[in-house]
Amino acid sequence: MTIIFLLIGISLTVALLFLGSFIWAVRSGQYEDDYTPSVRILFEDESPDKDFK
């Protein structure tokens, strides 16, 4: 049963990775606007020569 210690270690590491990515997502402002991206994705990019970021 000692394998449980290892498993818990791994699961906590994975969980912390997710927590870290959540914190990164919040800090980079992804939770600030939950509407505009849903509209933006539907716009047709008419001029591929123009540089959209």
Added chain:
Amino acid sequence: MRETTQTLVQEKEHCYHCGDECSATPIYAEEKAFCCTGCKSVYELLYANNLCTYYNLDDTEKPGVTVKEEDVNVSHFAYLDEPAIQIQLLNFQSSTLHKVLFRIPGMHCSSCIWLLENLTKLDNGVLESRVNFPRKEVSIAYHPEKTKLSAVVTLLHKIGYAPTLNLDNLSGKKKTTNYSIPLKLGVAGFCFGNIMLFSFPEYFAFADEVKQQFGAFFGYISILISLPVLLYSARGFFESAGHSLRQRHINLDTPISLGLLCLFGVSLYDIFTASGPGFLDSFTGLVFFMLIGKYVQQTTYDALTFDRDYKAYFPISVTVLEKGQERTMAVKELAPTKRIRIRNQELVPADAILLRGNAFIDYAFVSGESVPVPKVAGEIIYAGGRQVGESIELEVIKDVSQSYLTQLWNNDVFQKNKSYFGVGTYADKVGSYFISITLLIALGALIYWVPRDTDMAIKAFTSVLVIACPCALSLSTPFTLSNTLRIFGQHKFYLKNGDVAETLAKADTVVFDKTGTLTESSETDITFHGEELSARDCSLVRSVLQHSTHPLSQSLYGFLQAPVLPVINYREISGQGTEGLVEGVPVQIGSAAFAGTAHMQSASTTLATRVYIRINGASVGYFSFHNHYRAGLKTLLTELQAQGKKLAVLSGDNASEKENLRAYFGETADLCFNQSPADKLAYIGRLKEKGQKVIMVGDGLNDAGALKMSDAGISVTNSVNGFSPGCDAILDAGSFTQMAKFLRFSRRSLNVILLSFGISFVYNIIGLSLAVTGQFSPVVSAILMPISSLSVIIFSVLGVRLVAWRMGLHQKTSNVTKS
């Protein structure tokens, strides 16, 4: 571009750009109809840049915004290119990249997003533009060598999306975006979930083997995981509780913090002594659910205040000079480059450059310093400054910021002294009792259970502390009142804050000013008595009147027709009159005592409202005013009396109108005449000493003292009045007759609050009795608590709407401001 929509447009003559119905003669371009040249020029601009997709994104609605000012010119925004201003405005600055964030209240649909994100096609210098629609913001990155900030702003104006450039943007303090609530929530949720996993052996009997082997290990891991919750997520509760304790006061977070600390302490004890698993799952869950409640509360409240700050405008007007002609205009239509005239005691509504006149600006409303500062032509005068002395001409350089005006209004300088008021808000009164009782019950439960079952004692103690959160007390009042304010706002009645609504509901006396409040100054009949005034005399008189804001001066100014001359040594003596030196001739205008002869003074007691004129030391005669009372005044007064309010009139005039007023006000009302501003103040002071709660209704500038002295001062504005933050509420003259209804509505809003208190007490009694008997675990009460808070919020919001609907206040009052 596609041409499918073309036929549709031609059937109905709706503007191709903004969708408004076109007036008699639509303007045609490319076979499309436009309502105005502004819309047409936007279309042409977009067409030339191959951006007509703008019109095709949404079939049902035309996306365009009607363009108000047609001739925007880069030079109007040249000040934006000043390095000093740029430092404050730009988020990021380098030699190849500038970034700026604008708030654009005009954006409203997906086409707006599309166009704003394609700015780069209209201006090659723009590198990227990104819209945040919920916040109505666009962040623009541009190359400083290819374009300029002023050019970008001009472009936005041209396509109808004028950005708000206000002091908030320019204050230099970038709002650091607050991520703390989502982060705290995320951390608490993470810890809660993981601790639950480690608590599984405790939840299920079949895991007994695991529990025996790993129980202690799981316990220590749980402690480790719960630390971020204790130190980070729950910090807000502890800080707020600690803050209030330091001020020897108990607030709502006190019992919650106590419960949290207790749970955590007991869990530590349990785990370290191996006597049990502790309650760390409950502890983290509790914080998680309470944060959810806070988050919902925050977003709802933000939406409500956004409406108030950015969508509603005070019904106040300014005098605008256009091609030498004066005209009044609603403040919200004021745009940069407009020339405005600010008179004695009026407030500068937006940042502006002084063009003409001796400005003495008093920034008392902004800084609390009430020493007028002299300014010379060319200097910038910031919004909120008040002119003292003669009238000045200014050119507006920034848009009016409603949120800034609201903020000014709520400045501490104007907060009423609470001790005068003596009523206190319901929440304050009930709140402290409620919390003390909760603490007593929790303590009782603890004492009762400890000798019987220590586990149960802890459970009951924390459950009581958590479930008894007096949510209704803290939530229902702000939510109900902010909705009430919003509904009032739709009817052109603007309250400073929620407290004012409570005061209005509790008031028992209404005191009116006469001139300009009960009477309609625009409809006064004016006749001149005395020797015929020569054209030059008219001009002298009018020149002095130009600077005064008194309602009588204003109507006389409108009545006389003569050119205006410059005035020096202008002075206005409140309650008496104004004087000044015009072309070396002293002119005095005012009451009999001020500008009349001794003979006139003795005869003045029985006569109509008169304004005496003295030119070069000799009295030349007087203007007499025949008053028109506002239509609907009688009904308003009868209704107020039916509500049991005591009425009174304070008039600076003589008693000539006594009989008329008696007919309107009835036998019981107190009618006082010849009142100086100091008399009015003293009168209201006397009423308050008698314990009456007084509403004063008057003119914001001339009755400022009395308005401030009263419990709730309502300033009635019509097209000529400015904004004075001394009052507690602004009422548009057009809605004056609805005042009785407004008072009734605020009364009913308070009933909604009381009712929601009732609901919350029922919740609490049920919850507490279950908690005391130990039938709740803390985590169940932590789930129930936000649910009960939400139901109270929903009740108070819907309750106010329902009341408004039943009183017929749900419809917006149509735009009645005269201009």
